[in-house]
Amino acid sequence: MGNKKNIDRLFQEGFNSFEVAPDDKVWRNIESMLDEKKESKKNIPIWMRYAGIAALLLLFIGGVGVVLLNGQNTGAIVNTPENEHRILDKEEGNSVKEGTHEVLVYDKGDKSAVIQSNKENLLKDDVVVRVKTETDLLGEENKLNDFKSSTDEGESELFVGNSSVTVNVSSVTVNSENQKLRELLLKNKSDLKGVKSVTNSKLHKSLIVKEDAFVLNKNITEEKEVDQVVENRVVHDDKVNTKRNDNVIVGDSEEVVDKELGFQKRKEKKLLGKIGNEDNKLSVVLGENVVDKNKVLVDNQKYTNSEKQVIVRVDSIGLVSGDDVTLSAKLTDDALKNSEDNKEVIGDVAGKELVENPVEKTIEEAIAELEELKEEEEEEEENVAFDKWKISPRIAPVFYNTLSTGSPIDNELSNNKKKGQLTMSYGLGVGYVINNRLTVRAGINNVELGYDTQDVAIYSSPETSDSGPRLKNINFEPGASSLNLVSSDGFSISQIPSSFSLLFDSSLNQRLGYLEVPLELSYKVSDKKMKIDLIAGVSTFFLNKNEIYTEVDEKLRYIGEANNLNKVSYSTNIGFGFNYKISNAFNFNFEPMFKYQLNAFSKDSGNFRPYILGVYSGFSFKF
């Protein structure tokens, strides 16, 4: 009873000789689990993870693409009466109501018509063709008022298959009134982008929109003339019209016309179609409903002896206004082509009655052709007109790893397994387009990198922090001064001062952060809707984060920083770029890049050769 004892000693002595054997089932469990492990110990290869990411992105691209393509087809605006009608005010003369964009084509003869067309309608599957005819207005007697009142008369709708085009044809005063009308139209330049007069045949007229190289060239010269016309507000006499282009163009300004010239070169859209009007002698006013921008329309008319056609060329102005592709329709005078005919026409115009003409092509065909042309044109556009600069915000999952064994932390850990981490990089890129193929790119990215060194044993040596084998490339922070780390690989008890204070399954997590400034050259190898680039270059890395953690049971503990990291380092980069064009100015990019770091560590990097795999994606805007 009186024999007292320290309780610690009681337990220590007691358990010295204490042993209990475990149940046999424990071994059986262990055995079965060892068997299982053999089979399940297959890691998912890295490339599969990346393939997964890539697949997701492709799906996304596809989705966006489908939506956008659908949008193009369905987003057309159908003409509303508001758009179709022009209001010509009695007192003030003719004015074009806001929101309507028309080109007037005057007939030297008796009648004139207003054709209002809307490109979007033309492109749409389901477009209504309306032909408004006006037969009452004749010659010099016609008044503007009459014009107004008559616009609704004689409206007819043609449905051609699924496709139809909205064309309003109204008569307009001609001859002496032309001048007035033009002047009035000039007053309303903001609304009226272009005016065109065309001499007209008496009876029947087919309207053809057609591609023609002659026409293209000619139009350019014509438009130059037109400039003058605009400046001087010269009114063309009917005779002049018939002789030369049969047109007058009234533009907003020279600038508009110039733009037109520019865009005409690149973007020529031609619609071939005919509209037969019964018994109309017509002047044609061709107009466009354009969502944001309206363009001057240059219309030329072509008469051939035999066919009596009006050739209408339709231009798209998509370049200027972006997605809301605007359309100008042009009546093109094909005088160059058929000068003799034209002369005859001139004669005709003076009073010859034209014979009704069989329709050569249906509007349906014309629309089909137009669509085809539009596609061609877009491709052309890409070749001819590219914007020099693009800016592209981007984000990327980046994977950091080493090509060889070796540890930048200590030789002790050089044989330990390293596990790269998937982190994020984001930034902004700027590209300068040198030519169709080559682009110089620069930018700035923030990038975080990290990797684990696995199988590290951590123990603390409480007495002296210097006694144990410390990892030489870490500057330990004060709170971690008692920590020692060794590879559980080359484990040696003699290295450890006090027994047992050891954590086995830990790893060392090194985290680096950089500001990356890439300078790269990309070379376009494929130029389809999905462009493919080869990219190569160098990056400069500016260190902005340097941390080392121990990781035990997914708990991180900051222990210090590496002392062998260079503040500035470089990498060589190579990769592919996939660019998906969403619109002229807007691309989706997807760029798997491999970046090999050259001198990230200043010394003792232990043959650690880090690289960065990143899948950069983002949007680029051209300007």
Add this chain to the structure above:
Amino acid sequence: MSLEQLIIKCKKNNRKAQGELYGLYATKLFTLCLKYSKNYAESEDNLQDAFLTIFNKIKQYKGNGSFEGWMKRIVINTALQRYRKASVLDVIKDDDLEEELVEVEVSQVSLEFLLEIIQELPDKYRLVFNLYVLDGFSHREIAEMLNISTGTSKSNLSRARKILKGKIEENQFINKKLLENGK
């Protein structure tokens, strides 16, 4: 077969060698597990997990130092991990009790009883008591291992001792009564 040969074979995943190694050390390590665990079943689980770790990591044992010591560390680590995951250790208040000498009268105390009262201790007390008293870790080491402060380690140890003492004395008192009644 020498231990070295056994280890080499175990590194090659030789199942027979693994079984032999288990046979050699299971008892010793299971006893260790018993002290660190709440009960018999948990000890078995720990032993199982520890041996799986040993077999997986045996390639990392390069023959420096005691193999038994290496295995013991794994066992203890396995036991500790269970509680780290449960984070029972975080909630301990740090009221820096002074280490005091706790003494009990020595009488008939069975090992089974000692083990029983150790296992009955709350986890946080049991681990600290085992690490400090039975396996010789310093408070500083314990603090590192359990991610607690040294003060907490000390106060937990002190409480563990008091609880154990109380249980031993209670047991002795009962035994005494029984003896007296038995007279």
